[in-house]
Amino acid sequence: MILDLDKFLAEGRPHWHALEGMLDRLEAGAVLELDGARRIHWLYERASADLIRLGTFASEPETCRYLEALVARAYAEIHDTHSRTARIRPFHWVRRTFPRTFRRHIGAFWIALAITVAGMVFGGVATLVDPDSRHVTMPFGHDQMRPSERVRRDEESQRATGRDGPGQTSGHGSFSGFLMAHNTRISILTMSLGMSFGIGTIVMLFYNGIGVGAIAVDYILDGQGRFLAGWILPHGTIEIPAILIAGQAGLILGHAMLGRGSNLPFAARLRRIGPDVVTLILGVALFLVYAGFIESFLSQYHEPIVPYAVKIAFGLAELSALCAYLSLSGRTRGEPGDDPPTSTP
Amino acid sequence: MTHLRIRTPEGVEFSLPLAGPVSRALALIADSLFIWCTMAFFGYLMMFLSVVSQDAAGTGMTVGFFLLPFAYLMSMEWLNRGQTIGKRLFGLRVVDAQGLKLRPAQIVLRNLLRAVDMLPLLYLVGGVACLATRRAQRLGDLAAGTVVVRNPKAARPDLDQLIGTRFNSLRAHPHLAARLRQRVPAAEAAIALQALVRREETEPASRVELFRDLADHFRGLVEFPPETAEGLTDEQYVRDVVDLLYRPRLAAPAPRPAEPVDDMAGTAG
Numbered sequence A: 001m002i003l004d005l006d007k008f009l010a011e012g013r014p015h016w017h018a019l020e021g022m023l024d025r026l027e028a029g030a031v032l033e034l035d036g037a038r039r040i041h042w043l044y045e046r047a048s049a050d051l052i053r054l055g056t057f058a059s060e061p062e063t064c065r066y067l068e069a070l071v072a073r074a075y076a077e078i079h080d081t082h083s084r085t086a087r088i089r090p091f092h093w094v095r096r097t098f099p100r101t102f103r104r105h106i107g108a109f110w111i112a113l114a115i116t117v118a119g120m121v122f123g124g125v126a127t128l129v130d131p132d133s134r135h136v137t138m139p140f141g142h143d144q145m146r147p148s149e150r151v152r153r154d155e156e157s158q159r160a161t162g163r164d165g166p167g168q169t170s171g172h173g174s175f176s177g178f179l180m181a182h183n184t185r186i187s188i189l190t191m192s193l194g195m196s197f198g199i200g201t202i203v204m205l206f207y208n209g210i211g212v213g214a215i216a217v218d219y220i221l222d223g224q225g226r227f228l229a230g231w232i233l234p235h236g237t238i239e240i241p242a243i244l245i246a247g248q249a250g251l252i253l254g255h256a257m258l259g260r261g262s263n264l265p266f267a268a269r270l271r272r273i274g275p276d277v278v279t280l281i282l283g284v285a286l287f288l289v290y291a292g293f294i295e296s297f298l299s300q301y302h303e304p305i306v307p308y309a310v311k312i313a314f315g316l317a318e319l320s321a322l323c324a325y326l327s328l329s330g331r332t333r334g335e336p337g338d339d340p341p342t343s344t345p
Numbered sequence B: 001m002t003h004l005r006i007r008t009p010e011g012v013e014f015s016l017p018l019a020g021p022v023s024r025a026l027a028l029i030a031d032s033l034f035i036w037c038t039m040a041f042f043g044y045l046m047m048f049l050s051v052v053s054q055d056a057a058g059t060g061m062t063v064g065f066f067l068l069p070f071a072y073l074m075s076m077e078w079l080n081r082g083q084t085i086g087k088r089l090f091g092l093r094v095v096d097a098q099g100l101k102l103r104p105a106q107i108v109l110r111n112l113l114r115a116v117d118m119l120p121l122l123y124l125v126g127g128v129a130c131l132a133t134r135r136a137q138r139l140g141d142l143a144a145g146t147v148v149v150r151n152p153k154a155a156r157p158d159l160d161q162l163i164g165t166r167f168n169s170l171r172a173h174p175h176l177a178a179r180l181r182q183r184v185p186a187a188e189a190a191i192a193l194q195a196l197v198r199r200e201e202t203e204p205a206s207r208v209e210l211f212r213d214l215a216d217h218f219r220g221l222v223e224f225p226p227e228t229a230e231g232l233t234d235e236q237y238v239r240d241v242v243d244l245l246y247r248p249r250l251a252a253p254a255p256r257p258a259e260p261v262d263d264m265a266g267t268a269g
Helices: A003-027 A034-055 A061-079 A090-104 A108-128 A131-138 A146-162 A170-194 A199-221 A225-258 A266-299 A308-330 B022-050 B055-081 B086-088 B104-112 B126-133 B139-144 B160-162 B176-184 B184-199 B203-221 B233-245
Strands: B003-007 B013-017 B092-096 B146-152
Touching: A003 A034, A003 A061, A003 A090, A034 A061, A090 A108, A090 A266, A090 A308, A108 A131, A108 A199, A108 A225, A108 B233, A131 A199, A146 A225, A170 A225, A170 B055, A170 B104, A199 A225, A199 B176, A225 A266, A225 A308, A266 A308, A266 B104, A266 B139, B013 B146, B022 B055, B022 B086, B022 B104, B055 B086, B055 B104, B055 B126, B055 B184, B086 B092, B092 B104, B104 B139, B104 B160, B126 B146, B139 B146, B160 B184, B160 B233, B176 B233, B184 B203, B203 B233
Parallel strands: none
Antiparallel strands: B003 B013, B092 B146
């Protein structure tokens, strides 16, 4: 290509610098008037044309790189209408975006539930058939003593201290913080393992189910079903669905990895479901913060401080409210027509 | 693939150099150090708080230590357009794989999926994914549709200082110089320039070998009359070629007798 390079550079530089200045202002959140929008579009096209002209010229690789970076920035600003300063609408997100996203992928939730129930059945049967399996199937601590022994110890402790839970006199805050962090970490891992084509998520859900099933059957066989319900329901009715929703997000990821029933390319499939996955996991985090508070400040109180009937009723009321929220909130006549995928609260 | 290539609807193609796993690991180490320091500072703050309330300090410590890494990585990538402190130090940037703006959901997802990328330890899964994928993406990048690129430098080297204004005998043959400019691709010109820019970083023996290879390559592309290049060291020959390629508009010198060989600090091949 025959090019008067010095003249070309001398003519081009003022326009490139003008484009760079406009991009700096746009990236800082400035809004362009119509004239400004026309001007930046013209500058972008000019820089693009300069890049093409310069692309084959041996002596200007640095200028080419500079122009490529400039065109890349301008391309992102011009072709992506998404604003960096979009208004944050947490109420709209809670009321509409999250429950609608949940319902849009309800199939994955049912699968997550089925896997967990299968794990529960496995854990329950294992405890029935082989009581010694408790050391393998139950989380550490639960396998160390019989349920009746634990109930007697907890209730005596509550009578003695008047108000504080087992083994703790004033550590409810720390305990709830630990629960929130731990459960959120498990949920994130459950979701993330969806990238193993869903296999890791399935294993996590099944494993969680085993623990829950084994403990439930152990308590029921030992005649402590009422204590179990009073202990688990207040926080479990939120915490367990939260883990299931994390599993739902993982299965959505796994399905996108597999690509079954979709003609979209791999990257496009993941790009499509990404915002929904983030929406679901943010909802999970909120649920787990709430569940952490309840587990620390209510679930650990037993009779005689809080009657089991009150705790069971509270748990059932929470479960009803959760079901109503997830199935009805933000519902419009057009469903299953969807909101465009949005994720940020 | 070493570059992310994007073709715009206007038909313009631009490319961004992809970051490799090593530079990404170094940036991650720098970020980890920063997070560790922040956590240590936060831990001291909580120790002071524990004088007032041990429970509140315990809660702050547990929740803070869990949230700090996520908060740091996500907020830095969002506020600094894809750059954490570590990435800035090593000249890296997270960008959208289609060249569009990074969205909050992408930043959240790529950072949450570190949970699986760091398995079983030391980001082994993420590192293997980086090596195995076309665009050097870890699993978090794949899910979020992002890539990590090397931040292109826009500055041009100071050629006057680098090459100087010494006599260039190759300029006496403008038609051959034009042919050379036509035959040397941009990438090869850049290699020759970089060899000069980074001359002091190379061992003398390697430098001699490098300039010999480059000079032989350029001599093979266009053959100048023997008397023109006579007495030039390989490095001087490459320097003159770069001068021709990067400063084509300088006036051709008046013919003058051959000068004594300019000793280039013992780099003659």
